[in-house]
Amino acid sequence: MINSTSNKQIKNLVQLLTKAKARREQGLFVAEGVRMYRETPKDDLVKTYVSESFYEKEENRALLQGTELEIVTDRVFASTSDTKTPQGILCLVRQREYTPAQMLRAENPLLLLLEDIQDPGNLGTIFRAAEAAGATGIIMSSGTADIYNPKTIRSTMGSIYRMPFLYTKDIAAMQEKLKARGIRTYAAHLKGSCTYTEQAYRKGCAFLIGNEGRGLSDALAEKADARIKIPMSGEVESLNAAVSAAILMFEAKRQRSGGL
Amino acid sequence: MINSTSNKQIKNLVQLLTKAKARREQGLFVAEGVRMYRETPKDDLVKTYVSESFYEKEENRALLQGTELEIVTDRVFASTSDTKTPQGILCLVRQREYTPAQMLRAENPLLLLLEDIQDPGNLGTIFRAAEAAGATGIIMSSGTADIYNPKTIRSTMGSIYRMPFLYTKDIAAMQEKLKARGIRTYAAHLKGSCTYTEQAYRKGCAFLIGNEGRGLSDALAEKADARIKIPMSGEVESLNAAVSAAILMFEAKRQRSGGL
Numbered sequence: 001m002i003n004s005t006s007n008k009q010i011k012n013l014v015q016l017l018t019k020a021k022a023r024r025e026q027g028l029f030v031a032e033g034v035r036m037y038r039e040t041p042k043d044d045l046v047k048t049y050v051s052e053s054f055y056e057k058e059e060n061r062a063l064l065q066g067t068e069l070e071i072v073t074d075r076v077f078a079s080t081s082d083t084k085t086p087q088g089i090l091c092l093v094r095q096r097e098y099t100p101a102q103m104l105r106a107e108n109p110l111l112l113l114l115e116d117i118q119d120p121g122n123l124g125t126i127f128r129a130a131e132a133a134g135a136t137g138i139i140m141s142s143g144t145a146d147i148y149n150p151k152t153i154r155s156t157m158g159s160i161y162r163m164p165f166l167y168t169k170d171i172a173a174m175q176e177k178l179k180a181r182g183i184r185t186y187a188a189h190l191k192g193s194c195t196y197t198e199q200a201y202r203k204g205c206a207f208l209i210g211n212e213g214r215g216l217s218d219a220l221a222e223k224a225d226a227r228i229k230i231p232m233s234g235e236v237e238s239l240n241a242a243v244s245a246a247i248l249m250f251e252a253k254r255q256r257s258g259g260l
Numbered sequence: 261m262i263n264s265t266s267n268k269q270i271k272n273l274v275q276l277l278t279k280a281k282a283r284r285e286q287g288l289f290v291a292e293g294v295r296m297y298r299e300t301p302k303d304d305l306v307k308t309y310v311s312e313s314f315y316e317k318e319e320n321r322a323l324l325q326g327t328e329l330e331i332v333t334d335r336v337f338a339s340t341s342d343t344k345t346p347q348g349i350l351c352l353v354r355q356r357e358y359t360p361a362q363m364l365r366a367e368n369p370l371l372l373l374l375e376d377i378q379d380p381g382n383l384g385t386i387f388r389a390a391e392a393a394g395a396t397g398i399i400m401s402s403g404t405a406d407i408y409n410p411k412t413i414r415s416t417m418g419s420i421y422r423m424p425f426l427y428t429k430d431i432a433a434m435q436e437k438l439k440a441r442g443i444r445t446y447a448a449h450l451k452g453s454c455t456y457t458e459q460a461y462r463k464g465c466a467f468l469i470g471n472e473g474r475g476l477s478d479a480l481a482e483k484a485d486a487r488i489k490i491p492m493s494g495e496v497e498s499l500n501a502a503v504s505a506a507i508l509m510f511e512a513k514r515q516r517s518g519g520l
Contacts, residue, residue, distance in 0.1 A: 121381070125500045134493035155500075162494055197514050230510070231517070233394035234422055239506075240385045240415075246503040247510045250490070254457050254511075257491070 001052070002072045005079050009070065013049065013080045013090060020146040023095070029148035031091045031160075032082060034063070039158035042066075046092040051077035054088025082150040095148065098164040100174070103137025104181060104204075110135045110252055111183065111206035115171055115220060116143035117241055118212055123147060124155025125242040126209075131159040133249035134256070138165040139174055139206075172219055178206055179225070187221040188244050190237075192229030199228060201252035209245050261312070262332045265339050269330065273309065273340045273350060280406040283355070289408035291351045291420075292342060294323070299418035302326075306352040311337035314348025342410040355408065358424040360434070363397025364441060364464075370395045370512055371443065371466035375431055375480060376403035377501055378472055383407065384415025385502040386469075391419040393509035394516070398423055399466075401431040432479055438466055439485070447481040448504055450497075452489030459488060461512035469505050 002010060015022040016030045023029050031040055037048065048067045051074045054060050078086055103111060112130055117123050123145045130138055144167065145152060153160055168174045175185055183204040188196075208224055210216030215238070221227055230239060230247055239247075262270060275282040276290045283289050291300055297308065308327045311334045314320050338346055363371060372390055377383050383405045390398055404427065405412060413420055428434045435445055446459060447468040468484055470476030475498070481487055490499060490507055499507070 125503060128496060129499060129503050131494040132490075132492040132496040132499055157496070157498075159494070159496065195517075197517075230392075231513070232392040233513070234391040234419070236388060236392040236417070236419065238417075239389060239392055240502070242500070243385060243389050243502060243506040246499075247506060250507045251514075253491070253493070257455075257457075 002070055002076055005076050007076070009049075010072070010076060010080055013092070016092070017080065017082050017150055020149070023146065023148045027095045029093055029095060029153070030150065031093050031153055032089070032150060033087045033154075034089055036153065036158065037063070037089050037091050039161055040091050040093055041161060044094045044096065044161075046094055049077070049080075049090040049092070051086070051088035098137070098166050100137075100139075100166070100177065102164045103139070104183075106136045108202065108256070109137065109183060109204045109206075110201070110249065111178065112138045112245060112249070113171060113175060113185070113206050113208045113220075114138060114140045114144050115208065115216055116141050116211040116214075117209065118145055119241070120145045120149040120151040121155045122212065122240065122242045124152040124157075124160075126245045127156040127159040127163050127165075129242065129246040130249060131163050133246070133253045135163065135249055138163060139171065140165065140167050141171040142167050142169045172223065175206075175208070175220060175223055184226070185224045186248070187216055187224035187227045188248060189216060189221050189227040189229060192227040194226065194228055196228040196230055196248055196251055199226060201255050205252065207245065207248045209241055212241050262330055262336055265336050267336070269309075270332070270336060270340055273352070276352070277340065277342050277410055280409070283406065283408045287355045289353055289355060289413070290410065291353050291413055292349070292410060293347045293414075294349055296413065296418065297323070297349050297351050299421055300351050300353055301421060304354045304356065304421075306354055309337070309340075309350040309352070311346070311348035358397070358426050360399075360426070360437065362424050363399070364443075366396045368462065368516070369397065369443060369464040369466075370461070370509065371438065372398045372505060372509070373431060373435060373445070373466055373468045373480075374398065374400045374404050375468065375476055376401050376471040376474075377469070378405055379501070380405045380409040380411040381415045382472065382500065382502045384412040384417075384420075386505045387416040387419040387423050387425075389502065389506040390509060391423050393506070393513045395423065395509055398425040399431065399434055400425065400427050402427050402429045432483065435466075435468070435480060435483055444486070445484045446508070447476055447484035447487045448508060449476060449481050449487040449489060452487040454486065454488055456488040456490055456508055456511055459486060461515050465512065467505065467508045469501055472501050
């Protein structure tokens, strides 16, 4: 039983929860809560930490069979948790790596290219909506929020384990690579020359979504096959990035399901 | 100049920022930041509070002409602000009241009925997306988060001032009232009997969106003219409430813009 906040493992969990750099260096991250524990592929699960009172419940012990386990006093557990009302279970998980090839395996890939999305909650919501829309992968600029941020992981509701993704230092080069592979790229842009519903997304395509405040960089937007806009009524200047991404991806899904 | 956190006005601002009850009793709320100040209708603006260093900048003083103003020391200002990096301007604003009649004035109203949406950020994002989609009003159950919560106001990006809304204790009765007025009601439901793209939303209609965790109550869902689902790929169990609302409203907008 771990009963001190100065325990090495506990200190490391706190590092992994709070510092992207620590996560990167160790190739690990922390997923919190029963739901995430259930969704974590057992091959990726390094170790599970539970609070004493979590472990006392019989139904929880059944859940934990076959897992390498550490039990932690409630007080120490609360000090590590990222949430206000911790459920009493944390998983130490190995990061996965995906390649562009894995995202292009599908007959008609549906990709997202995210440039410098900043809000961790937004990023997680995008992952969740992308999986629901049938996206085959998400490519992010290195300036995008860390997918392993605890808040992002929570917002993905488990999609982090099912949606192939990668970070790239050169997203413009990645865009060129996709185009060379026959993927049409569509830049979501406030000054798009056509409405998003006027394009056909049945074949392989990628939507480019820019930063919440600045939108897409010109470098990316200009090289896209088309700049598309989501028409807006009223005096709204822009949509939330996750909302924009979802509207575009679900339009692709609508068309791919046979909608006119 | 206000230089004490025990100043009556400052204490009241803190109450209004943190307590829905205080907002309700006084019929007032606080909007923060330059953008919100610009968007606040001058008729609704009761008073503006600025920090000393905000007031020192000439361009800011130009902005503030004609406003009833209080200058507050930076230290006291920081103690009231809801944000980590306050911009230095807070507006005390009168709450508006809207009637169902105002939402039904349009030829083909497009409404949202929200049942117990809990997340303040989600609620604001819904307002912003609703305005962009051309919605004519939002009706909320009394269990829905407070639209005047500072986080909600921020997420609306100003739509709070342009989107008619009201709270009702009896959302089922409101649904009946809408139906009686010829508005078709569509319940967003995981077990919907048809896909959302199979219905026509060109005439007056209302989308019912339920709580993030529980979804819509049976009482509401059963009385709707149709239960519609957003089909989901992968293993996603549900979509974020703001994402669902946006997908439905933008499908209505697509159809109303002449999309097939």
